[in-house]
Amino acid sequence: MENINDLIEISRNPIAYARTMKSSGRKIIGYFCSYMPEEIVHAAGLHPMRLFGTKGDTSPADRHLQSYCCSLVRGALTESMAGDLDFLDGTVFPHTCDSIQRLSDIWRMNTDHGFFADVVLPVKLTTPSARQYMIEVMARFKGDIERHFGRPITDDDLGRSISLYNRIRSLLKEIYEMRSKAPSIFPGSELCSLMKASVTVDRNILPEALEGLVSELRAKAPSPGSNVKRLMLVGSVCDHPDIHSIIERSGGSVVWDDLCTGTRHLGAIEEGKDPLIAIADRYFERPICPAKHKSPTARGDHITAQAKEHGVEGVIFLYLKFCDPHSFDYPCIKESLEKAHVPSMLLEIEDRLPPEGQLLTRLETFIQML
Ligand code: SF4
Numbered sequence: 001m002e003n004i005n006d007l008i009e010i011s012r013n014p015i016a017y018a019r020t021m022k023s024s025g026r027k028i029i030g031y032f033c034s035y036m037p038e039e040i041v042h043a044a045g046l047h048p049m050r051l052f053g054t055k056g057d058t059s060p061a062d063r064h065l066q067s068y069c070c071s072l073v074r075g076a077l078t079e080s081m082a083g084d085l086d087f088l089d090g091t092v093f094p095h096t097c098d099s100i101q102r103l104s105d106i107w108r109m110n111t112d113h114g115f116f117a118d119v120v121l122p123v124k125l126t127t128p129s130a131r132q133y134m135i136e137v138m139a140r141f142k143g144d145i146e147r148h149f150g151r152p153i154t155d156d157d158l159g160r161s162i163s164l165y166n167r168i169r170s171l172l173k174e175i176y177e178m179r180s181k182a183p184s185i186f187p188g189s190e191l192c193s194l195m196k197a198s199v200t201v202d203r204n205i206l207p208e209a210l211e212g213l214v215s216e217l218r219a220k221a222p223s224p225g226s227n228v229k230r231l232m233l234v235g236s237v238c239d240h241p242d243i244h245s246i247i248e249r250s251g252g253s254v255v256w257d258d259l260c261t262g263t264r265h266l267g268a269i270e271e272g273k274d275p276l277i278a279i280a281d282r283y284f285e286r287p288i289c290p291a292k293h294k295s296p297t298a299r300g301d302h303i304t305a306q307a308k309e310h311g312v313e314g315v316i317f318l319y320l321k322f323c324d325p326h327s328f329d330y331p332c333i334k335e336s337l338e339k340a341h342v343p344s345m346l347l348e349i350e351d352r353l354p355p356e357g358q359l360l361t362r363l364e365t366f367i368q369m370l
């Protein structure tokens with residue numbers, strides 16, 4: 001069984017971990033976006049693994065992708081074309097942002113990882129037909145997996161996976177909440193790595209490791225109040241534990257986030273009802289990202305409410321270059337935060353962080369302003 005340090009180590013080299021899993025006979029399904037119904041993949045006895053792309057040179061993929069695609073998508077295609085993802089037995093593309101949709105077509109034509117599925121989820125989540133459509137998409141995806149891997153997925157299989165995912169997400173949420181009350185009990189960089197590990201490692205071993213950490217954190221006395229500024233990170237994917245360390249050196253601490261590698265991924269699935277309906281319903285209840293629509297103010301309202309609930313003093317928009325959906329949402333969310341008197345700053349990054357000195361200066365200036 002892995003402990004937290006092992007999980008953090010795995011998050012630094014997920015490909016090496018995937019190769020070990022593969023050599024033990026597990027089939028691995030890669031995906032790029034938290035709208036992928038992992039529970040269905042897990043219920044089929046497969047291992048779902050979120051892919052984060054290389055942080056190196058992405059020019060090989062630039063020949064295939066439009067210039068507006070983000071570095072996450074370019075990095076993933078580069079890794080696949082270089083053979084670094086040869087452990088995959090399949091890849092799944094939820095219908096979300098343009099970059100992921102474009103990657104899907106190009107991936108299908110230029111790579112060969114066995115199973116391939118587009119999961120075409122509804123975009124507008126408030127129409128009368130959206131729920132029924134979502135349920136049918138889940139059923140179709142389940143059928144595609146069953147046919148390709150030659151194994152039926154029963155309701156009991158789905159029920160067990162749902163319970164496991166609920167346990168994992170509820171433990172992660174508890175860690176977030178304990179950190180929000182006393183940020184010094186667990187470094188933000190380690191929570192960021194842990195979140196990445198939680199979509200990388202064998203889910204069956206996660207609850208035990210997380211329970212160990214929760215007990216350890218519960219036993220720690222919260223340190224007395226300090227002058228550390230309480231911050232929130234908002235954006236898409238964060239695969240940069242270092243950013244937390246730099247923020248902490250600048251006098252702040254990320255006490256909450258709205259990231260799809262963070263709290264947006266934590267909601268529970270209702271147990272005891274039809275499992276496919278329950279999985280579909282979670283996508284209506286979880287906080288949305290800009291690839292889904294509920295109302296023009298839904299994201300701003302949610303982020304502002306979360307900032308207030310967690311005593312956030314400043315918000316950092318972590319904006320991945322060329323991520324159009326998040327750039328379109330930014331002005332409305334900023335306005336909503338301004339109305340609530342929560343200052344914010346925009347930090348544009350690529351797959352790699354800007355030079356540390358530059359980042360430190362910008363963050364220190366923002367934090368001193370708060
Ligand atoms: S921000 Fe939304 S569309 Fe982008 S990767 Fe995350 S969940 Fe998917």
Ligand code: SF4
Nearest residue numbers: 070097099236320323
């Ligand atoms: S939402 Fe943004 S960061 Fe995520 S895949 Fe799409 S363009 Fe890239």
